[in-house]
Each structure stands twice: as structure tokens, then as C-alpha cells.
Amino acid sequence: MTGETGEKDKKDARALAIVLIILALVLTASAIFAMPALAEFNETFLAPGLGLRESSLIAFIATLILLVVFAVAAGDGLLGEIQFMLLGFFAFFLVLWLLVAWIF
Structure with missing residues (x-):
């Protein structure tokens, strides 16, 4: 037998789970729609310099x-x-890698 507090906790947990699922779906959809903008950002600001491959070696060392x-x-x-x-x-x-690729 569950008491009044058990039912309230179950209802709160169910509401929280629904909100988290909706939040995950919204974040996934926004990430999918942001991909073209991120690709354009990479071409515009990161590609003309060293590039990500060369800067990763410098950042690692x-x-x-x-x-x-x-x-x-x-x-x-x-x-x-x-x-x-x-x-x-x-x-x-990660920070140094992206900064080296961006600046140089």
C-alpha cells in the first residue's frame, strides 16, 4: 500500500521524466538544425588557417x-x-586545439 506521499512522489517523478524527455528531444532537434551553421562556421573561420588536423598536433604537444x-x-x-x-x-x-586552429 502506498500512502499519499508515495503517490505524490510517483506523480512528481513521472512529470520530471516527461520534462527531461521533451528537453532531450528539443536539444537533439536543435543540434540537427545547427549542423549546417556549424559547418559554415568551420569553413569560414577555421579552415583558412592551419586546419584542425595540424593544430591538434600542436595542441597535444x-x-x-x-x-x-x-x-x-x-x-x-x-x-x-x-x-x-x-x-x-x-x-x-580542447580549448588550445580550437584556439590554435582559429588564430593561426
Whole structure:
């Protein structure tokens, strides 16, 4: 037997699930419609320079060297904070990659 609070919780959970499904559908549809604009943005601003392939190599090397220097300077070595360094590596690599492709 479910009480009054159990029914209210079930109703709230169902409403939240419906809202999340609708939000996911809207985000998927907007991503699909944004693809041509993103392709045009890539051709206009990213393609004339180095390009994404060349800039990814530069960003990878720069990120690797910088994070090794940070790890050694922090005093824990390379294994002390590895879970944070991996997340930081991917975040820094992505930003640096797109900035190098955009600027050069």
C-alpha cells in the first residue's frame, strides 16, 4: 500500500521524466538544425588557417609539456593527482586545439 506521499512522489517523478524527455528531444532537434551553421562556421573561420588536423598536433604537444611541468612543480609527481590531471588535460587540449586552429 502506498500512502499519499508515495503517490505524490510517483506523480512528481513521472512529470520530471516527461520534462527531461521533451528537453532531450528539443536539444537533439536543435543540434540537427545547427549542423549546417556549424559547418559554415568551420569553413569560414577555421579552415583558412592551419586546419584542425595540424593544430591538434600542436595542441597535444603543448598540453602534454605544460601538464608535466605542472605535475612536477606541484610536488606530487606525475601520479599524485592523476584523476584531476586527466580531466584537465582533455579540457585544456580542447580549448588550445580550437584556439590554435582559429588564430593561426
